[in-house]
Amino acid sequence: MTKALKASGFLGLAVMMAVGLHQFVILSGGSAVPPWMIGGHAHLGVLSILAIVMGFAVPALGVVGQLRTAVTGLFIAGQWGIPGIVWLGEGFGLTFLMPTGFLWGGALIASMLIMLYKTVTTEEAGGGGRAGVAPADD
Known part of the structure; x- marks a missing residue:
C-alpha cells in the first residue's frame, strides 16, 4: 500500500511539472496563465510531496490492515x-463538479486524522535518542 502512495506522489509530481512547463509556454507566448491552472498546479505539487512522505510515515507508525487501506x-x-x-x-467549465471539493478535502482530512490517531496511540520504539553516537566535543 505504501508503494501506491509513493507512486502516486511521484506521478503527481511528474504531472505537476508537465503542467508547469505548459504554463511556461503560455507565458512565453505573451499570455497570462489562468488562475485555475496555477491553483491546480500548486495543490497537486504539495499533495504529491505529502503522498511521498506518507509512503514513509505509514509503515513508520505501524499503520496496518483496514486503517492502512483507508x-x-x-x-x-x-x-x-x-x-x-x-x-x-x-x-473546462464543469462547475457542477466544484461541490465535490468537500468530498476530496474530507478524504484528506480523514486520512490525516487516522494518522494523528496512530501517532498519539503508538509507542515509539527505542529510547528516542541517538544510540551509539558520541556527542562532539569540539
Missing part, C-alpha cells in the same frame, strides 16, 4: 480530486 485510499483520492476538480470545474 489512509492510502483516502489520501490518493484527495490528492487527485482537489486539483482535478479545479482543472475540470474551472478550466
Whole structure:
C-alpha cells in the first residue's frame, strides 16, 4: 500500500511539472496563465510531496490492515480530486463538479486524522535518542 502512495506522489509530481512547463509556454507566448491552472498546479505539487512522505510515515507508525487501506485510499483520492476538480470545474467549465471539493478535502482530512490517531496511540520504539553516537566535543 505504501508503494501506491509513493507512486502516486511521484506521478503527481511528474504531472505537476508537465503542467508547469505548459504554463511556461503560455507565458512565453505573451499570455497570462489562468488562475485555475496555477491553483491546480500548486495543490497537486504539495499533495504529491505529502503522498511521498506518507509512503514513509505509514509503515513508520505501524499503520496496518483496514486503517492502512483507508489512509492510502483516502489520501490518493484527495490528492487527485482537489486539483482535478479545479482543472475540470474551472478550466473546462464543469462547475457542477466544484461541490465535490468537500468530498476530496474530507478524504484528506480523514486520512490525516487516522494518522494523528496512530501517532498519539503508538509507542515509539527505542529510547528516542541517538544510540551509539558520541556527542562532539569540539
